[in-house]
Amino acid sequence: MVQDTRTPAGPAGPPPAADAPPPGRPARPVRGRRRRAWDEVPRRQIYLPLGVYLVFTLVPFYWILLFALRPAGSTSLVPWPMTTAHFEKVWTERAFATFFQNSLLIGLATLVTTTVVALAGGYALARFDFRIKKGFMLALLCSQFVPGALLLVPLFQIFAELRMINSLGSVIIAETVFQLPLSMILISGFIRNVPYSLEEAAWVDGCSRFAAFRIVVLPLLRPGLVAVGSFAFVHSWNHFLFALMFLSSQEKQTIPVGLNTLMGADSVDLGALAAGGVIAALPVVIVFAFIQKWLVTGFSAGAVKG
Amino acid sequence: MATAVTEPPQAAKAPKASGRRTGAAPRRLPYLLIAPAALLMLGFIAYPVLSVFSYSLQHYNPTKPWRNGFAGFDNFTRIFTDDPQFWGTLTFSLKWVAVEVTLQLLFGLALALIVNQTFVGRALGRALVFSPWAVSGVLTSAIWVLLYNSQTGITRYLADLGVGEYGTSWLSDTATVFPAVVVADLWRGVPFFAILILADLQSVPKDLYEAAEVDGAGRLRQFLHITLPHLKDAIILSTLLRAVWEFNNVDLLYTLTGGGPAGETTTLPLYIANTSVDAHNFGYASALTTVAFVILLFCSMVYLRLSKFGGESK
Numbered sequence: 001m002v003q004d005t006r007t008p009a010g011p012a013g014p015p016p017a018a019d020a021p022p023p024g025r026p027a028r029p030v031r032g033r034r035r036r037a038w039d040e041v042p043r044r045q046i047y048l049p050l051g052v053y054l055v056f057t058l059v060p061f062y063w064i065l066l067f068a069l070r071p072a073g074s075t076s077l078v079p080w081p082m083t084t085a086h087f088e089k090v091w092t093e094r095a096f097a098t099f100f101q102n103s104l105l106i107g108l109a110t111l112v113t114t115t116v117v118a119l120a121g122g123y124a125l126a127r128f129d130f131r132i133k134k135g136f137m138l139a140l141l142c143s144q145f146v147p148g149a150l151l152l153v154p155l156f157q158i159f160a161e162l163r164m165i166n167s168l169g170s171v172i173i174a175e176t177v178f179q180l181p182l183s184m185i186l187i188s189g190f191i192r193n194v195p196y197s198l199e200e201a202a203w204v205d206g207c208s209r210f211a212a213f214r215i216v217v218l219p220l221l222r223p224g225l226v227a228v229g230s231f232a233f234v235h236s237w238n239h240f241l242f243a244l245m246f247l248s249s250q251e252k253q254t255i256p257v258g259l260n261t262l263m264g265a266d267s268v269d270l271g272a273l274a275a276g277g278v279i280a281a282l283p284v285v286i287v288f289a290f291i292q293k294w295l296v297t298g299f300s301a302g303a304v305k306g
Numbered sequence: 307m308a309t310a311v312t313e314p315p316q317a318a319k320a321p322k323a324s325g326r327r328t329g330a331a332p333r334r335l336p337y338l339l340i341a342p343a344a345l346l347m348l349g350f351i352a353y354p355v356l357s358v359f360s361y362s363l364q365h366y367n368p369t370k371p372w373r374n375g376f377a378g379f380d381n382f383t384r385i386f387t388d389d390p391q392f393w394g395t396l397t398f399s400l401k402w403v404a405v406e407v408t409l410q411l412l413f414g415l416a417l418a419l420i421v422n423q424t425f426v427g428r429a430l431g432r433a434l435v436f437s438p439w440a441v442s443g444v445l446t447s448a449i450w451v452l453l454y455n456s457q458t459g460i461t462r463y464l465a466d467l468g469v470g471e472y473g474t475s476w477l478s479d480t481a482t483v484f485p486a487v488v489v490a491d492l493w494r495g496v497p498f499f500a501i502l503i504l505a506d507l508q509s510v511p512k513d514l515y516e517a518a519e520v521d522g523a524g525r526l527r528q529f530l531h532i533t534l535p536h537l538k539d540a541i542i543l544s545t546l547l548r549a550v551w552e553f554n555n556v557d558l559l560y561t562l563t564g565g566g567p568a569g570e571t572t573t574l575p576l577y578i579a580n581t582s583v584d585a586h587n588f589g590y591a592s593a594l595t596t597v598a599f600v601i602l603l604f605c606s607m608v609y610l611r612l613s614k615f616g617g618e619s620k
Contacts, residue, residue, distance in 0.1 A: 041423050043425070046420055046425050047425070049420055050421070054434060057434060060449045060493060063449065063452055064448070064452055075458065120342060121339060124335070124340045136344065139347065139352075142603075143351050144550060145550055145602045146355055147553075147575055147598070148554075149578075150358065151351070151355065151358065153361070154353070155350065158349070173350065174350065177351060180343055209335075234440050238441070238443050241556060241557065245583075256443060256557075260444050260561055262448075263561060270458060274448075277449060280445045285440060287440065288436075288439070288440035292432065295436075
């Protein structure tokens with residue numbers, strides 16, 4: 001976008017260059033200086049508040065690492081000597097190895113189902129006018145007011161009817177359903193940003209609608225899909241109410257439920273709680289590190305205004 | 307899958323249909339595309355909502371089957387005339403939402419404005435500052451349980467420095483529990499706002515600022531007359547979503563305080579969860595749910611109307 005201002009001068013090349021200095025060159029420093037003036041917020045107005053906020057953000061992270069790594073009973077503020085005893089304990093004794101597997105399975109399955117279903121629906125909302133479209137959009141918005149927690153009882157009955165209690169499938173379905181409305185709104189926003197004429201051009205070249213979508217739209221959609229998919233993953237990884245209610249046996253449970261039990265009855269074992277917390281945080285932190293630079297651009301692709 | 311089936315006909319039509327999105331587009335395709343989503347939402351959102359409404363008119367308690375049966379509006383009359391806990395938890399919910407959303411918005415806006423500047427280490431700064439967004443619910447609770455622990459938590463080290471005394475727990479004292487949970491929730495809520503606002507900030511055309519500067523507008527005026535109006539829709543939408551989520555959110559308070567001490571931090575949804583799961587009183591819990599839903603819907607509509615969402619700016 002910013003570069004657009006330069007393009008008229010660029011391709012024209014020689015002719016305009018005749019008058020005064022070369023077209024591209026001088027425009028830049030002037031522009032740069034002006035931008036600078038706006039950007040030039042005094043450094044301490046940036047670093048000071050940011051530093052304070054960073055402390056607020058990082059102290060809790062440090063705290064949990066500290067408790068996870070220092071031996072039980074230590075009050076040192078540095079995790080030294082370091083021990084992995086807490087991790088070994090929660091991983092084997094507290095069955096976090098199993099929880100981890102279950103959570104991962106639920107997270108990945110939710111990611112895939114949400115993305116595929118929302119992609120189909122989002123495409124319809126972005127590219128077609130059809131009779132129930134307005135009603136459907138309204139339903140998507142209204143569904144955001146429906147608290148999942150308050151629908152636990154009927155949802156439990158439905159899954160009991162489907163004989164899905166204590167199977168991971170129930171949680172995958174529930175997480176997907178509650179993830180869908182927002183994902184669909186976001187994806188349709190992303191698709192709307194891809195010029196329709198690109199698709200039309202592909203049709204003219206003999207592509208089917210599906211092929212055109214796959215070849216032209218899908219690659220452009222990648223950042224948006226990564227954002228939506230990771231939302232779905234992170235949400236289902238962190239959410240605990242559905243797992244708590246629909247999965248009855250311990251070997252089907254997920255990490256947040258495991259954490260909750262550590263916090264409950266025997267909350268004395270802070271080391272185990274901290275180690276469990278670190279295990280719970282790892283995948284989401286990795287996912288986050290991976291997507292965070294796309295997150296902002298993904299949203300700014302008109303999604304918020306979708 | 308569904309797309310593959312309907313593929314041939316449109317492929318044939320497509321070249322002729324030069325008018326975009328007109329009747330030339332296949333009729334059934336959009337319906338097929340939204341069908342999976344629509345069916346899932348009908349089965350697992352709409353149907354449960356309707357059954358909650360129908361339960362609200364019944365005495366439904368699996369542990370006391372002899373009392374089951376049609377109740378008419380009994381549950382609702384009880385809520386409004388004979389349930390001090392309802393009013394208590396509703397008031398707390400509103401206070402919780404108001405305080406949380408206001409603070410999150412203010413801090414989130416400030417944070418977004420800061421990390422939108424260009425400075426050395428911006429990418430790392432953004433990643434670190436936003437990271438609690440990825441961590442939510444139970445994990446946030448776990449972290450703050452450790453931090454607030456009476457024996458080895460932050461108060462111990464503060465006591466070493468001569469602030470406060472040993473053995474205090476901010477979570478079990480009625481005077482400190484509210485600020486304590488508010489701060490814990492701010493930790494993961496501020497990044498949410500900051501991310502949304504930052505996304506929108508980046509779409510403000512730069513030349514608007516340049517023009518304003520030429521006209522001699524200071525930074526405050528630029529903020530008030532360019533930035534803020536541009537952010538309006540994003541702020542309205544994110545505030546609304548966050549308010550609804552904060553209202554409905556059960557994870558954090560349930561695991562951090564369990565609604566205590568002495569019911570001090572029980573929100574309406576937490577009260578509902580306790581009524582249905584622990585007390586098995588589904589009928590009454592469903593009536594409470596219905597009331598909560600209506601309140602939420604009403605407030606959202608009023609808010610959207612008052613704020614003129616998407617009005618003239620679009």
